[in-house]
Amino acid sequence: MQRHSAEGTAKTLRQAAEQLAAAGEAITALMRDAADPVEPRLSPGGLRVLSVVSVCPGRNLTTVAAAVGLGLPRASRVCAALESAGLLLRRPAAADRREIGLRLSPEGEAFLERFRATRVDRMAAVLRRMPTDERGALVAALGELAVAVAAVGSERS
Numbered sequence: 776m777q778r779h780s781a782e783g784t785a786k787t788l789r790q791a792a793e794q795l796a797a798a799g800e801a802i803t804a805l806m807r808d809a810a811d812p813v814e815p816r817l818s819p820g821g822l823r824v825l826s827v828v829s830v831c832p833g834r835n836l837t838t839v840a841a842a843v844g845l846g847l848p849r850a851s852r853v854c855a856a857l858e859s860a861g862l863l864l865r866r867p868a869a870a871d872r873r874e875i876g877l878r879l880s881p882e883g884e885a886f887l888e889r890f891r892a893t894r895v896d897r898m899a900a901v902l903r904r905m906p907t908d909e910r911g912a913l914v915a916a917l918g919e920l921a922v923a924v925a926a927v928g929s930e931r932s
Contacts, residue, residue, distance in 0.1 A: 805901070809894040813886065815860050820845055820853045825862060825879065825887055833868060833876035862886055 810822060817825070823843040828834065831842070840850030854877065857863035862883035868876040879887065902910055 802898075805897050806894050809897050810890060813890045813893055815862075815886070817857075817860075818853070820849065821857055822890070824850070824853050824857060824877075825883055828863065828877045829879055829884070829887055832878045835868065835874050835876060839877055857883070 827842045864878045868874040
């Protein structure tokens with residue numbers, strides 16, 4: 776009996792993981808499409824760079840490249856394009872004037888604000904299609920999911 780229960784739990788867990796992965800793919804596509812109406816149009820790498828720099832302003836190119844999963848030459852080209860578009864600033868770091876820190880320009884901050892607002896609007900449209908009770912349950916479950924994701928992420932480090 777114990778073995779049957781464990782197999783059932785594993786099967787249920789696998790089904791839940793498959794549903795979560797499918798939902799994750801759908802949400803990823805929705806989030807990616809949220810960038811379409813926001814000008815200027817940026818690559819996914821450009822969006823990731825802006826997001827990382829917004830959270831960690833002043834970091835150098837090597838640190839940002841590692842955080843977004845780009846090689847240094849590619850990250851340098853992305854940052855040059857962002858700087859050319861007026862979204863990113865390269866300035867000497869306060870601690871070491873020989874090092875260059877990356878910061879968002881005011882235009883970069885405004886861009887990210889518009890992009891994030893568009894993503895939230897798209898998710899709100901999805902949530903409006905859900906029954907209120909299920910929406911509440913989802914919000915509660917997402918909090919627990921965030922904790923579990925962070926725990927798995929810290930185990931991998």
